[in-house]
Amino acid sequence: MNLRELSERLNLSQTTVSRALNGYPEVNEATRKRVADAARLYNYRPNIRARTLATGRAMSIGHIIPFSKQSEMVNIVFADFIAGAGEVYSTHGYNMSLSVVRDEDELSAYRGVAEKGAVDGIIVHSPARNDPRIAFLADLDIPFLVHGRASEVTTPYSWLDVNNTRAIETGTQYLLDLGHHRIGLINGQERMDFAQRRRDGYLSALRSAGIAADETIMRSGEMNEPYGYTSTLDLLENDSPPTALVTSSIVPALGIRRALEERGLKMGRDISVLCYDDEISYLPNGCDAPIFTAMRSSVRNAGRRCAEMLIEQINSATPELRTELWDAELVIGTSTGPLLSSV
């Protein structure tokens, strides 16, 4: 059943039927009701492809998920971000178009998705420090918004980011205040912008405390549980092992916890651990009280807000760019404690 058939059965024009169904004012209420009843009766649903062609709007937002054959790893925060964004999309009548593309194909995938009408806007995930995607999308002249930032990119663009530098600076400072001066860093991959900024924050806190950075207790890598585990074991072998650790996510923190427990060290007493907590839904940081002392910011909320900002940008007549910088919140758990002189 399409619009033409429906209008024929009703002895009305397609115009009137279309307007009746879409809530336009210039149609008699009695007619509207008649149309609505018939639409229900014949189980009529407008064809979305035709509608988007006619309106010029896809009502769809593209997300392109890079996927590298080597790592095979999905971004930890991806699912929760998507869930948050998806929620907002559905309340605004949008849906989400995901493309999982290999690293090397990513730019062409953007082109394919973006150039002509498949989506009305794009969200860029996990920007690297000098991310080529940003200039590329700006060229394509399609609204887009970056979750995170790309420090080395000069093209202006819309973004939402957490102040990663300040977050980790604050966290590191907290450990310094507890008396720790030998603090290890178990960071994400530092080609990623967020990881670089977190490293900056860590270094900055050390510097202002007059402590020289020591590369032998700093790690950078893909944030899974074994990475946290092996890095920790490794750091504990150091000639002068750290008394506190800072890590980029709750996932490696779980690995840290495993390593420490295996070595018989108690978190918060023998060694302090501070992590960044994205509030991943299935790995909450404890139920009532937090377990890990953490810098916390909800990635789900970030997804929600990114979606809102992008939709605003799409719908605004003058598409000025939007940026938003959030601060992570320090929450105190049981994984940190003052430096004991005995250690």
Place this chain on the structure above:
Amino acid sequence: MNLRELSERLNLSQTTVSRALNGYPEVNEATRKRVADAARLYNYRPNIRARTLATGRAMSIGHIIPFSKQSEMVNIVFADFIAGAGEVYSTHGYNMSLSVVRDEDELSAYRGVAEKGAVDGIIVHSPARNDPRIAFLADLDIPFLVHGRASEVTTPYSWLDVNNTRAIETGTQYLLDLGHHRIGLINGQERMDFAQRRRDGYLSALRSAGIAADETIMRSGEMNEPYGYTSTLDLLENDSPPTALVTSSIVPALGIRRALEERGLKMGRDISVLCYDDEISYLPNGCDAPIFTAMRSSVRNAGRRCAEMLIEQINSATPELRTELWDAELVIGTSTGPLLSSV
């Protein structure tokens, strides 16, 4: 630049240009080259909306992600499944259309997405035992495939599932063989089909060992880390605490580990833990050797295969249904060991 403009510049018909670009044989090679060059020069990209309207194919697969306001939790395996499926889609020229919809809206979202042309097929996630979506989609007459099964549904449908019953039966049997006879179950939500089947497998193994099931050491709930933790603490308070635990995912298993370590119990010696391992990319079960003894099946591979099966079904002239039942593999880790008489 659209097809008409491009064809005007080339002094060719739209037909010829379209055919040249889409690789049809009835076009002179010299012409084809001329068209291809011009397309590149003017940066021409076909409008996807128009194309899908004309061809009747959306080249897109829908995934509908239920989202309940209470739980806010994303399915643990979602990201990896999506990554696997997305890989296959992109090699076949499809993309993925995700809708995150509230539980109560889900059926209407299917209708909206499916009824008319937004997608060529649908993947159903996390089926419940008597899932209304299946009959609904069958009615809509659109190809769809269920990841998992719905025991109580009588409508025939395509699915790919792991033999959850056998998996957990095998796992439980392994614990029984180690001498355990007091085995707790920390299951997923049993309104979900997979959780129900796992419960069945657990019960079946106990039954064949002549052991009566004891509801006081069986739990069902949403699989996050604190759920594993609190359930374990709870089970340890039992008058006759279990000497072994079976759990539905590596995520609650992490909570179990935390609880046990907090109680000073060593996994594999004082208490045995067996989990189901979906091979989630950022929570691998150890690096080289497995940590948890587990029933293992890759959800990413499941995503890949579901995508393949659905695409086959979409493209086949006679859309017969496809089903596939996989077996999980028992891997032995360090989290299990023989029952010590002392405990």
Place this chain on the structure above:
DNA sequence: GAATCACTTCAAAGCGCTTTGGATAGCAGA
């Protein structure tokens, strides 16, 4: 020289909607 054929190319008809620019009718006001 006419007929046949392969090879190219094209005009035009969709696909199913939205939206523009009237048309028509009824009614009040002049």
Place this chain on the structure above:
DNA sequence: TCTGCTATCCAAAGCGCTTTGAAGTGATTC
């Protein structure tokens, strides 16, 4: 009676592509 207005409704023109059915061109065959 005529005008102007409002409330309804409609015909037709897109949106930008694919695809059908046909036509033009040489070359080949009879």
